[in-house]
Amino acid sequence: MIKEVNDKNFDEEIGNSDNIVVVDFWAPWCGPCRMLSPVIEELAKEMGTEVKFAKVNVDESPMISSKYRIASIPTVMVFSKDTVKETMVGFRPKADIKKIIQRNL
Amino acid sequence: MGERYDIAIIGTGPAGLEAAINSKIRNKNIILFGSKELSRKLVKAPKVNNFLGFYNLTGKELKNHFAAHIEAMGIGIVNERINNVYAMGDYFALMVNEKIYEAKSIILATGIEYTKPLKGEEKLLGKGVGYCATCDAPLYKGKTVVVVGYNNEAEEETNFVSELCGKTYYIPMYKGDYKLNSNVEIISHKPIEIVGEDRVTKLILDHGEIITDGIFMLRDSLSPSQLVPGLNIEQDHIKVDRNMQSNIEGCFAAGDCTGKPYQYMKAAGEGLVAALSAVSYLDLTKK
Numbered sequence: 155m156i157k158e159v160n161d162k163n164f165d166e167e168i169g170n171s172d173n174i175v176v177v178d179f180w181a182p183w184c185g186p187c188r189m190l191s192p193v194i195e196e197l198a199k200e201m202g203t204e205v206k207f208a209k210v211n212v213d214e215s216p217m218i219s220s221k222y223r224i225a226s227i228p229t230v231m232v233f234s235k236d237t238v239k240e241t242m243v244g245f246r247p248k249a250d251i252k253k254i255i256q257r258n259l
Numbered sequence: 260m261g262e263r264y265d266i267a268i269i270g271t272g273p274a275g276l277e278a279a280i281n282s283k284i285r286n287k288n289i290i291l292f293g294s295k296e297l298s299r300k301l302v303k304a305p306k307v308n309n310f311l312g313f314y315n316l317t318g319k320e321l322k323n324h325f326a327a328h329i330e331a332m333g334i335g336i337v338n339e340r341i342n343n344v345y346a347m348g349d350y351f352a353l354m355v356n357e358k359i360y361e362a363k364s365i366i367l368a369t370g371i372e373y374t375k376p377l378k379g380e381e382k383l384l385g386k387g388v389g390y391c392a393t394c395d396a397p398l399y400k401g402k403t404v405v406v407v408g409y410n411n412e413a414e415e416e417t418n419f420v421s422e423l424c425g426k427t428y429y430i431p432m433y434k435g436d437y438k439l440n441s442n443v444e445i446i447s448h449k450p451i452e453i454v455g456e457d458r459v460t461k462l463i464l465d466h467g468e469i470i471t472d473g474i475f476m477l478r479d480s481l482s483p484s485q486l487v488p489g490l491n492i493e494q495d496h497i498k499v500d501r502n503m504q505s506n507i508e509g510c511f512a513a514g515d516c517t518g519k520p521y522q523y524m525k526a527a528g529e530g531l532v533a534a535l536s537a538v539s540y541l542d543l544t545k546k
């Protein structure tokens with residue numbers, strides 16, 4: 155349900171989506187990222203029909219990470235086409251993320 | 260990962276202790292984090308005359324009464340500092356370094372000992388300012404980074420940073436022997452302000468400045484919003500309602516961390532309310 159996206163297919167997957175896209179920037183060595191991923195998975199289960207969910211491993215996708223100036227992970231961004239609508243830095247509780255996604259629907 | 264507790268209480272001042280005894284009376288499975296000396300503020304008080312039922316006691320004497328009370332009720336203290344609390348949805352994950360405790364609800368009774376953020380720090384959080392050097396260091400490959408360290412533990416993280424980043428500066432906020440890699444430059448001036456528009460550009464010191472891409476603030480006492488990401492803060496205190504409920508469901512707060520006045524009785528009273536609210540929350544979620 156959560157699409158793995160990288161430097162090569164980012165623009166295509168995010169820019170061409172009719173739905174808004176929630177992108178989780180993460181890395182395997184980051185503790186808070188490991189805590190956030192089950193939260194994002196739950197949201198994907200709940201909202202997966204209206205919203206597309208994607209994740210970017212910043213280790214493997216340095217170009218996209220620097221294009222969107224990721225300076226701290228986890229960072230979650232909400233995209234509509236190629237525009238960044240929201241940026242959330244650090245772990246956030248599920249209810250917060252949900253609220254922020256919903257106001258972009 | 261062990262059992263999931265009903266209530267995890269963070270802090271062993273009067274707020275946390277009163278929360279613990281009331282949760283215990285209500286038969287909840289609790290875990291209490293703090294220290295054996297209970298609270299440094301308690302031990303330090305020369306004379307206490309406004310604690311009902313005890314007149315003219317020293318803080319130490321009051322502390323001994325508190326200690327005897329929780330011992331008589333079979334409440335133990337886990338002598339560990341919680342680094343982070345993550346609201347996972349239907350439970351909370353409490354991190355102590357690599358260890359994780361789980362609880363259905365939490366009561367924050369951490370007092371207010373944390374150092375205030377630097378000017379510009381909150382504005383630039385995530386835009387060059389970070390609190391987890393091990394998380395974010397790889398994003399600064401080849402760039403300049405400043406680590407502001409408040410204790411020895413920060414030295415190890417600084418060495419890790421210096422192996423991945425470009426130039427690494429270390430600003431120790433304590434005295435001691437610094438065990439740092441030779442490529443780390445130690446700066447002995449105090450940081451005053453973090454400057455930048457949409458990205459950190461420099462750190463202003465009481466004497467001079469450093470042009471830098473990133474700044475890691477590694478403090479020993481965390482502000483509540485760093486301890487529990489997503490927590491609402493109002494005027495430096497945790498925002499709670501009359502039931503001591505924060506903006507995060509299942510997360511309650513009591514004592515100095517919720518606001519003034521800073522007093523034992525107020526702290527204890529709030530701890531009581533927080534415990535009862537946590538008990539109602541647990542009863543509701545069980546159904």
Ligand SMILES: Cc1cc2nc3c(=O)[nH]c(=O)nc-3n(C[C@H](O)[C@H](O)[C@H](O)COP(=O)(O)OP(=O)(O)OC[C@H]3O[C@@H](n4cnc5c(N)ncnc54)[C@H](O)[C@@H]3O)c2cc1C
Nearest residue numbers: 270272273274298300304340341369370514515521522523
């Ligand atoms: C010198 C002095 C004299 C005072 N005299 C009086 C007086 O006469 N009357 C009066 O009413 N009040 C007095 N006060 C104020 C009183 O001490 C405080 O209001 C009271 O201690 C607040 O209680 P608390 O439970 O909120 O927090 P605290 O007593 O500050 O306890 C917080 C506890 O939480 C622990 N903690 C914090 N973060 C973590 C973490 N992440 N993990 C684990 N543990 C953590 C701390 O180590 C500490 O043990 C005095 C204070 C001082 C300093």
